[in-house]
Amino acid sequence: MAMNATQAKNLSKRVKFGTPGGHKLCALCRRVALRDRTLCRRHAGVSSPGPGMAEYRLLQRWRTVALIPPDLAAHPAYASLVSLPARIRCPHRVAMVLAWPTRHEEPMAWHALAEHAYRLATEVAPVARDPGLGLAHWDAMT
Numbered sequence: 432m433a434m435n436a437t438q439a440k441n442l443s444k445r446v447k448f449g450t451p452g453g454h455k456l457c458a459l460c461r462r463v464a465l466r467d468r469t470l471c472r473r474h475a476g477v478s479s480p481g482p483g484m485a486e487y488r489l490l491q492r493w494r495t496v497a498l499i500p501p502d503l504a505a506h507p508a509y510a511s512l513v514s515l516p517a518r519i520r521c522p523h524r525v526a527m528v529l530a531w532p533t534r535h536e537e538p539m540a541w542h543a544l545a546e547h548a549y550r551l552a553t554e555v556a557p558v559a560r561d562p563g564l565g566l567a568h569w570d571a572m573t
């Protein structure tokens with residue numbers, strides 16, 4: 432069966448990363464390069480995600496595999512961070528998730544984390560969220 436021009440063009444791009452005619456690779460690290468560039472995102476200096484976003488994605492992964500205990504998610508200190516910006520909320524929530532299993536052996540460490548969360552919640556200005564995004568159920572845990 433004869434191919435039309437679009438099908439031929441699509442098929443011609445079905446090559447492995449890095450093969451001639453396929454994706455260009457970064458000259459420095461051989462990751463896939465940006466379009467029309469010889470460098471990848473990192474080496475071309477494209478801005479990285481903001482502070483707290485690595486922790487945000489970590490919390491998302493933990494939430495997906497149910498590693499955030501429901502009792503912790505419902506804890507008032509954990510919940511009090513909900514309206515704070517990710518750069519403050521997410522690193523502190525990661526610390527709380529990590530400290531949760533030892534909260535009975537090290538109650539003072541847990542208490543300090545909880546107190547710090549309450550203090551952040553009162554001192555840091557909350558961010559306005561667009562309610563149309565429908566992300567409220569995520570932010571409750573992450």
Ligand SMILES: [Zn+2]
Nearest residue numbers: 457460471474
């Ligand atoms: Zn690179």
